[in-house]
Amino acid sequence: MIFPPWKGYFSAVQLEQPSPSQASVTPMNKAPQTAITPTRSQDYPEWYQQVIKHADLAENSPVRGCMVIKPWGYALWENMQRALDKMFKDTGHQNAYFPLFIPMSFLEKEAQHVEGFAKECAVVTHHRLEPDPETGGLRPAGPLEEPLIVRPTSETIIGAMYAKWVQSYRDLPILINQWANVVRWEMRTRLFLRTAEFLWQEGHTVHATSEEAIEETNKMLKVYADFAENWMAVPVIQGEKTPGERFPGADMTLSIEAMMQDRKALQAGTSHFLGQNFSKAQEIRFQDKDGQLAYAWTTSWGVSTRLIGALIMTHADDDGLVLPPRLAPAHAVILPIYRDEESRVQVLEYCNRLKADLGKVAYAGRAVEVQIDDRDLRGGEKKWYHVKRGVPLRIEVGPKDIAKDAVFVARRDTGESTSVGRADLVANITTMLDNIQNNLFERAKKLQADNTVTITNEKDFRAYFTPKNADEPEIHGGFALCHFASEELVQPLLDELKVTIRCMPLENNGPGTCFLTGQPAERMAVFAKAY
């Protein structure tokens, strides 16, 4: 492998690698091989599971469909929370906390809502356990008068409180967000992407006018797009869902959609304009400025731990996780290299000083976080441990480096490495991290651009979404931009090809001709296979 010169660190973007598969880093004295088996091209779904396992992000628990988020994965989630929480507060929202349980009767109030969630919810029916004489174990006892649902989303329980809180136009708007766990009894689960319990935030707002509620719905979609692109380095398409894909009970659902490395789409966040549906079902009314009683207008919006799945599938490579620096739990890891006790003391002292110096630099709103890995492991094992965990920069320090007051630095995203003077490293660390952040974003943006086409007829549409090779059923075209006359008309073809309408992009959209029927079409949508 060729190590580019130091200036390489300061080039804004590195796009020389073929995309999506990046040249893997080659371990010394070995034939080229990857740290993750299988590779993306061999078996993408299994590669995804192995990346999570080797990065120690999460694992399945003994409770069906519920995952354990391990410290490295949870630290990533905490960084996501911190950035999002600030964006919510900067846009005028406050946090609060509402009950985990929803009385069954509350769910019944909004017809479409119950339709959407009744089929997959955890139901609490008893409030204690008692000895079971038959089995010698325990059995549920103390039946509840009314069953409780573990919240799959909180529109109904929060709406019940809002109905009490809202009396007058002076009480509006209400702009509240909640960080919480929710449960949806999914039958097929996959770590982060689809789990029975997941962590999320759900914003719930109440407004005096339709216009203001729609403005809020749009504003929060923009916040999500900003977070996805500028923190996660995941480029997204902002759009509106077709009626059939709306949140149950919404008048309009907006979403951000990202392209994963297998070219499938992943919905990364949604923002819903709920009209007066929930306010009518729950009597959220207020006296307006003219003294008239009016139903309020509500919105809700959320992102979840699913974002971690999106991050992995956007940036990870055949050597494991690749973390965008702005969200990485550690920006750099220092690996001390020494042979004997004397050099050990000297090297560790140098490493600790370097860590302290780097820790004085601020990056993306927090101090640069550096770990020193002084475990008693072979150097190769240790290096690959951190490569697989996706730490943006790996710094190696041995006696020879110290003699030059320099260290060996390797980038996780490109594999580039070089020797850097200690002072230079401290002075340029934020630029180096920014370069990685930008490279990840540009690389993902290029993947999306290279795999998005405009299609105007059925033949091309079929060809685009038909796997080229029976061995690789997952490999298909990517995103197709097509005008369509109506959801109903295209649905049979979509079902046949296992393609879905992701969203109707908010930008650069307008009337045209339906790719399938030739009829006039109001708007274009992104069509794709999806998670």
Add this chain to the structure above:
Amino acid sequence: MIFPPWKGYFSAVQLEQPSPSQASVTPMNKAPQTAITPTRSQDYPEWYQQVIKHADLAENSPVRGCMVIKPWGYALWENMQRALDKMFKDTGHQNAYFPLFIPMSFLEKEAQHVEGFAKECAVVTHHRLEPDPETGGLRPAGPLEEPLIVRPTSETIIGAMYAKWVQSYRDLPILINQWANVVRWEMRTRLFLRTAEFLWQEGHTVHATSEEAIEETNKMLKVYADFAENWMAVPVIQGEKTPGERFPGADMTLSIEAMMQDRKALQAGTSHFLGQNFSKAQEIRFQDKDGQLAYAWTTSWGVSTRLIGALIMTHADDDGLVLPPRLAPAHAVILPIYRDEESRVQVLEYCNRLKADLGKVAYAGRAVEVQIDDRDLRGGEKKWYHVKRGVPLRIEVGPKDIAKDAVFVARRDTGESTSVGRADLVANITTMLDNIQNNLFERAKKLQADNTVTITNEKDFRAYFTPKNADEPEIHGGFALCHFASEELVQPLLDELKVTIRCMPLENNGPGTCFLTGQPAERMAVFAKAY
């Protein structure tokens, strides 16, 4: 009311007020009255509910026993979380997240544990809802093979994961904390103090030796005591629980106990040494340095939103909430005062500049947070709104103040107020906040000291815990320090007087003579009525 001179702000501690009831602030042109009705001495339990209501901290929800934590209360909890989380991380712990649900069979594994929690837990028995032809509504469907318990605490589900993660002594210690919601089906609930669902953190650690696990148990008790005293300004007694009061499944339970203003005790945090009880029940075993398979030693420790109840009952007065500055969601509120549009522009401009200047000052790890309340409300109404919410400093700014480049500042804790030059305020804000923080702590410490006695015989014990006045059944002695021969011997008397053994203090304790039996006693305990 007499306003003390400016130097009053810089006196380290203000103890002139009678404790526990502080002289109330008198509204202009009215007979002395309080913002909260009833007062503490009139009806302490109802006063508590009214303080929460008027400070807008929380309220009951339609779900029995579950509360809604409103923005002002949740912001307080977030500040508590931030401080505690840093203390946990500084002592080497990492956060993770484990499932909400616990299979029923897991709870059965530890005999004492199930005994402690089976009687009050939410049981999930179904995973969907279906139309109920009888009622026209919904009914539970899709019965689960094994019921799931909503976690009342997570020793069993976390232990099941630890059993997989721990193989060798090299995997130890495991030092993990979780921020989560838990559910205990309490029959009598009270906001923050006892609710069916509450928010908490639970630390769960695994160690190779008993000594190390005991050291961890002690270390985390010290962290809790540090947090209670230095952040919440709540003085606590650190002690060990008697066997009958231990956590179900623990070999030793340590707690911090605080005295509320009605002189009852409130357990504010617990740290448990679990011995090998859970590791044996769940097979948490490791190969030690000699290659032998050994059971690990575990601990757990937690504090919850109950701390908010402790904070309220320690510091609030007859005018409402009083917040310790280090945890207050806002350190100061600015009330602009103006008569016309011209002065409005001038005053608001001045207020915004003051807020920006104060915001550049750091206090207790974050920027000084200032709110400007420019709502269209009468001055008195606005003032009392913030008094009841407990904001440490109230700043009033009118044209006459601006002419002098000075502002009117009032302390929430003592009611003192004075005119302060703008530059002086910015220069001295941290000292002023520290003075309030220290005053709250010293005031609470004095209450505890004034109401703690050593008792050596039954007659004095009975007298101490018997209300002096039938009209005030809640008013009694306070804390009694007594040597006792055994828990069993004193229990009948305690049941009669509704007194409990809070803990055996870790400091200044040793052998003596039992207050009840005259027998030799190993240690002294704190006896008190309790929440």
